[in-house]
Amino acid sequence: MPVQAGVPLDQLDDTMESEPYVPLLPHQVQSVPYNVGSAVLDEYMGPYDPTFDCIVKGEPEPDIYWLRDGAQIPESTEAIMEYEDDDTCTLVLPAINLHKAGKYTCKAINPHGEATCSAVLTVKTDRRLQGMDGPQVADGTSYSPSQAKPPKFLEAPKDKTAEEGKQCRVSCEIDGIPPPAVTWSKDGDQLSDEACRFEQEGQTYTLILDETVLDDEGFYACTAVNPKGRAEKMFQIKVKEAGEAPTFVGPLIDTTADDGTCVQLKCKVQGARPMKILWRKYDIHLTPSSMYHMSYNESTGDCMLEIVIVGRNDEGEFLCRAENEFGREETTAELIVEGPEPVPYAPKVTAPLKDVEVLRVNPGNSNAALQHTHDPS
Template sequence: MATLGRPSLLVLLLGLLSVTADDSLVIMPSAQQRSVFEGESLFVSCSSQGKNVQRILWTGPEGNQITDYKGRIHVEEGAAAHNGVDLIFDNILRRDRGNYTCSANVDGKEVSKSFELFVDKEIDFLDTPTIQYLEEGFDSELICDITGDPEPTVTWSFEGKKISYGDKYAKVSDTSNNLIVSNVTLKDAGAYACKAVQVSPRITEMKDLSIDVKVHHKPLWNDDKTKAYSYVDGSVNLTCEVKAEPEANFTWTKDNGVIYPSDSAQIFNDNNTSILQLKVNDSRMFGDYLCIAQNKLGTLERVIILQQGEKPAVPTAKVTVEGVDRLELSIDAKNHPEMPIVGYRVQYKEAGEDWSRAQSTYFKKASIYVLENLKNDTPYVLRAASKNAAGFSDYSVEVTKRTEKIISSASTSASFSISSCVALLLFLLVSASLL
């Protein structure tokens, strides 16, 4: 094997030094690797403290010189003026990955320094729905459509507890992050979370997405109301309330005929609840009413029997205590033995106002009833109606009472001061007479 003489070896070493990195060329930040997420921005400065700096420039991963002074990737004059050049990245793309090299001739030497740019893709849940549905009685799939680079590892949780795969839960496949829930019941509804973690020598990133999961199921009764009462010329609400997903549609019938809105019947449907509001014009309106609740998964039927009851007696009402912002009431009404009074509705207004502007409060039956947050030194007019299972009575005789006046602290102080002065004067007069 041939050997190199001392002069030849020296020439070779000098040649190597002329094309390798040198402390006279500085890249900031100084890390040899940069890791950023797609869409982010970055700038890297290259400068030299050498006395004679020539031709400082940047080259990209394919060896192309970066000379543009504007654009998504461009260069700008650095803080060291002609001795420095900044490399600017705006909205970094995956294709920008690779080695970037700053080179220059510094004091007669060709020097260079490089860094490697890694472009990672942030965790993205794409179009994963935040509200999802399972089907009762079936094996159903929850979606977690996710991307990221490095590829994320995905785990699921339910009501804050990590899900373990087994008989109840399973992955769709090794290439899918979706979750299979087996033999779905109503207990499987609730708060799920899809959690994604990226781990690499360069980054660690974690994100999770909360998913509100509902279970499609047939209607189930949410109450047990099968009886109602009213009286001729009274009014009554018949209520059907269910649990259902999707929301149930309701139909009311009587004597095999569908009930439609009219002067004597109104129907209000909202949030799996239907209220049939009746004005009982005659005794023929008593009887059986059929409520039908239905969605695509099933149908429920219930008969509510409207029976004739006793109209409650008109109560007597009186004010027992007046305050500056409250009135305490005593209300009483005669009970029917089989249909006792359960409460009272009190209407009240300022004197001179129309009853259409009156406020109304319902009280369960008690011994004292208090109207609060009233104006001070103001006359109020009130009346009461009693309630039993069949409805409300007519209103009582109107009662008028004025709230008390507020006694200001200034008036109290003035009164106290005058009284004190009078007492002092009497004391002085008595003392003088004794002398």
């Protein structure tokens, strides 16, 4: 029979077969989740599976999360979670070992708020019950006191630059026997699960800030403690103020122009400054010249490419690209040049060659000569 949360082991008897009484609030439906009953398991000696249960009500029905020492517990064969129709929330911990000791919290959340209740699990080794030569580590193997070792950072948390409003994750890897208790702090104050989330997978511990704000900037510490010692690493989180990537609120439009005229291609962009504007025709990058005039009004976002004298060879697709530190955006348009088609005709000479006569004025100087040309006609 599983150990019922809230009942000391030395009081287990046949009365445990009956359902324990849980206080009920007079109203079954509330706008904010609340705890009707909770239980504390003071210590565990085995061989039963420790069980935590509480009753939580809320409207709409709240989502239920379980945490150990502030870190969310994923549902698995080692952490069985149940939510009954009578609003009883249950966490069962099969195959208990020392690393599962800690403070367990049931958190209920719905759109109107949240409620939590916590209980402490203390695991005491009893070799007569467990049939082991020593305590267990996380993988279920036993170790002797001589095998215990203090926490050690295999990979320290690194400095991070986060963008305001985006998620920020900082991870590290910590070794130690028994597995250490890990806490996170900011500017000397320990963090709680109200402001952030904590995850653990094996030896990897992660701090998660779901929606980073400017006040999250500061110096953080990850601290690991077990009976053999303590280890701590510092790191810094910087928060970059959120900015807007470029968006063309007025894109380029296809344009038709007469051959030999002046044409202007215009668009309008908005986004965080500074902004860089580039123009291209197909894959050719365009630069300001006597043929192309370019302008960008930073205050209004108006962009313009002016082709001073349009010719047939100017036909094609033009592209305007806007870039800033938060992203880039492009807009394209087709330019069509119209004009009279040239009349085909056979080749003809419009400026004929002229005869050339050279008179040498000094026979001893081959470079001295007078040149005279005349029209053979």
